[in-house]
Amino acid sequence: xxxxxxxxxxxxxxxxxxxxxxxxxxxxxxxxxxxxxxxxxxxxxxxxxxxxxxxxxxxxxxxxxxxxxxxxxxxxxxxxxxxxxxxxxxxxxxxxxxxxxxxxxxxxxxxxxxxxxxxxxxxxxxxxxxxxxxxxxxx
Amino acid sequence: xxxxxxxxxxxxxxxxxxxxxxxxxxxxxxxxxxxxxxxxxxxxxxxxxxxxxxxxxxxxxxxxxxxxxxxxxxxxxxxxxxxxxxxxxxxxxxxxxxxxxxxxxxxxxxxxxxxxxxxxxxxxxxxxxxxxxxxxxxx
DNA sequence: TTAGCATTTTAGCCTTGGCTAAATTCTCGG
DNA sequence: CCGAGAATTTAGCCAAGGCTAAAATGCTAA
Numbered sequence: 001x002x003x004x005x006x007x008x009x010x011x012x013x014x015x016x017x018x019x020x021x022x023x024x025x026x027x028x029x030x031x032x033x034x035x036x037x038x039x040x041x042x043x044x045x046x047x048x049x050x051x052x053x054x055x056x057x058x059x060x061x062x063x064x065x066x067x068x069x070x071x072x073x074x075x076x077x078x079x080x081x082x083x084x085x086x087x088x089x090x091x092x093x094x095x096x097x098x099x100x101x102x103x104x105x106x107x108x109x110x111x112x113x114x115x116x117x118x119x120x121x122x123x124x125x126x127x128x129x130x131x132x133x134x135x136x137x138x139x
Numbered sequence: 140x141x142x143x144x145x146x147x148x149x150x151x152x153x154x155x156x157x158x159x160x161x162x163x164x165x166x167x168x169x170x171x172x173x174x175x176x177x178x179x180x181x182x183x184x185x186x187x188x189x190x191x192x193x194x195x196x197x198x199x200x201x202x203x204x205x206x207x208x209x210x211x212x213x214x215x216x217x218x219x220x221x222x223x224x225x226x227x228x229x230x231x232x233x234x235x236x237x238x239x240x241x242x243x244x245x246x247x248x249x250x251x252x253x254x255x256x257x258x259x260x261x262x263x264x265x266x267x268x269x270x271x272x273x274x275x276x277x278x
Numbered sequence: 279t280t281a282g283c284a285t286t287t288t289a290g291c292c293t294t295g296g297c298t299a300a301a302t303t304c305t306c307g308g
Numbered sequence: 309c310c311g312a313g314a315a316t317t318t319a320g321c322c323a324a325g326g327c328t329a330a331a332a333t334g335c336t337a338a
Contacts, residue, residue, distance in 0.1 A: 015154060015295095015324080015325095016323090016324065016325090038285080039285075039286065039287095040284085040285060040286085048325085048326070049326080049327065049328085050286070050287090051286095051287085051288090051327070052325060052326055052327075054287065054288090055325070055326090056324085056325070059323095059324080070286075070287075070333085071285075071286055071332090071333060072286095098262060101262075101265045101269060102265055103259075103262050103265055104261065107262060111257060114256070114257025115253075115254050115257050115258065117253070118250060118252075118253025118254050119253070119254065120246050120249065120250050122242060122246045123237060123240075123242050123246065123247075126241055126242055127240075154294080154295095154325095155293090155295090158294085158295080178315075179314085179315060179316085187295085187296070188297065188298085189315075190296085190297070190298080190316090191295060191297075193318090194294085195294085195295070198294080209303085209316080210303055210304060210316055210317080211316095
């Protein structure tokens with residue numbers, strides 16, 4: 001590998017960034033829903049063991065995205081909140097765009113989760129542009 | 140984790156399947172371009188070391204996707220060719236769809252690579268449906 | 279209050295996909 | 309034909325994200 005490939009180095013971190021985004025998004029969701037996010041809730045939602053969640057949370061804390069005391073609930077730091085907000089926005093844009101194409105709710109949810117980490121801001125803007133947004137909420 | 144979560148087990152393999160798809164796609168491309176795919180070419184294209192490629196190729200061979208003799212070029216098995224074809228198709232559909240939205244060539248290439256592994260067949264069909272295909276090739 | 283269940287943490291294992299260093303094999307020009 | 313440089317392979321390291329088993333802690337109902 002020559003110096004030219006420094007730009008590719010980021011690719012390696014892509015997966016861990018996705019994990020971080022998924023987790024902060026879910027933590028925010030849980031905090032909104034139930035006031036706090038517990039490790040066990042995360043394990044259930046992601047379908048992995050609590051041990052796996054524990055290790056990922058250790059990394060997120062190391063990266064200053066979450067904050068928590070031993071045996072206590074998990075909360076987002078400001079940095080974590082910022083990431084969660086951006087993530088949720090992207091997710092929502094992708095989801096609504098897919099829905100507007102006619103993708104079913106269930107599949108749109110699944111695909112949006114997969115796609116959201118891989119759309120550039122250019123593409124995202126175009127997704128938004130081509131999503132007819134209803135001015136009314138459903139009754 | 141209860142029995143209920145067996146269905147989630149597949150998610151864990153998602154990343155390795157993506158890698159496999161990227162590699163068979165690239166190998167097919169190289170074979171088309173130059174008659175054979177060499178380990179070094181793959182390393183250059185993916186921006187990783189030859190050692191990394193070597194390990195990934197060992198796995199792909201274990202999974203019967205590629206076939207090669209030591210120190211020799213790499214070729215796809217029938218199974219590998221099938222996967223490469225499907226991958227390329229999906230890639231092309233996503234790419235053309237993004238282009239039709241107005242995404243620039245460069246970004247469409249990057250985003251298509253990220254997105255292609257995460258679109259269901261339902262979404263893919265709708266991408267196709269909403270891509271106006273030109274009946275003429277460029278002159 | 280405390281016993282027992284639930285939750286969290288720790289220890290230790292695995293695979294994937296990164297890396298460097300070094301050994302091996304191939305290939306081509308002289 | 310052979311030696312040097314290129315390509316490939318092997319050995320050994322690391323982090324991430326999976327797992328089970330078991331220990332530590334928290335919490336609640338009797």
